[in-house]
Amino acid sequence: MIDPYEILGVSREADAAAIKSAYRRRAKSAHPDAGGDVDLFGKIKTAYEILNDPVRRKVFDDTGYDPELADTKDLQGLVILETLVNEMILDEREPGSFDPVASMRRKLTDRVVNARFHILEMERHRARIRNHIDRIGRKPETDVLGRMLKARCETIQDAIGKAQSEIETIEQAYGMLDGYSYEIEAIEVKDAAE
Incomplete structure (x- = not known):
């Protein structure tokens, strides 16, 4: 840019x-x-x-x-960051009492972890469907069940692709936070013995 x-x-x-x-x-x-x-x-x-x-x-x-x-990924990353900035603005805690940049990074990391877990679940589900396809006997004229199961596998594959694309976008947003830090005010802790 x-x-x-x-x-x-x-x-x-x-x-x-x-x-x-x-x-x-x-x-x-x-x-x-x-x-x-x-x-x-x-x-x-x-x-x-x-x-x-x-x-x-x-x-x-x-x-x-x-x-x-x-780049489209940059714009999509900006949309994600815009949401996080809005959350930061609406946070009622006093500025300087918490690190909103670290909070944004944690939220983005959590989203990536959740998306990866979702992909693993979809891959497991797709493997079960493929196992059914391999085991089911086919009707010679029309393979209605086979087509339905294959269509489900294709739908799952599309969903996996979307989730992988979402991870790339989240990682792009995370990269946009590189170089940022946030100054937190030091809080004096009074000695309990006093």
Whole structure:
């Protein structure tokens, strides 16, 4: 993901005129017709489009991502983090008395563990169905039971795929928390002997 402010060389508080001026200045020197770099010119153009669109700029300012350029997994990870941020905001405990970042990490870890357990359960269930398929005698004309059991296996396989995709998304959200820490206030413990 690019940082449009950095590419255009403007501050986050820059107004539309400053952004347009910076874009023209940078685009002029980077334009391929003037011997500039095609990739850099594309990035400059994209940066201008992001900052020139109030909605895209606000989303970028709030999240660090542009919905039109971000990877789908990043956007899905942001949705998960948004839910956790809402929980943090609604937590009634005093800020500094607990670590919301660690709490987010624990919740994400719990979700991954639950999803993996669910996959194991589905795989076990699918194996039992396959065992039934192997043991059931087939009717020569139509194999109604065989088709029904195979359809169940396919449905389970689809559910396993969705659960694996969910794990990847949760892991993406977890990775977005890398580098964050939270300062907890030291609580003085009074000596019980006093």
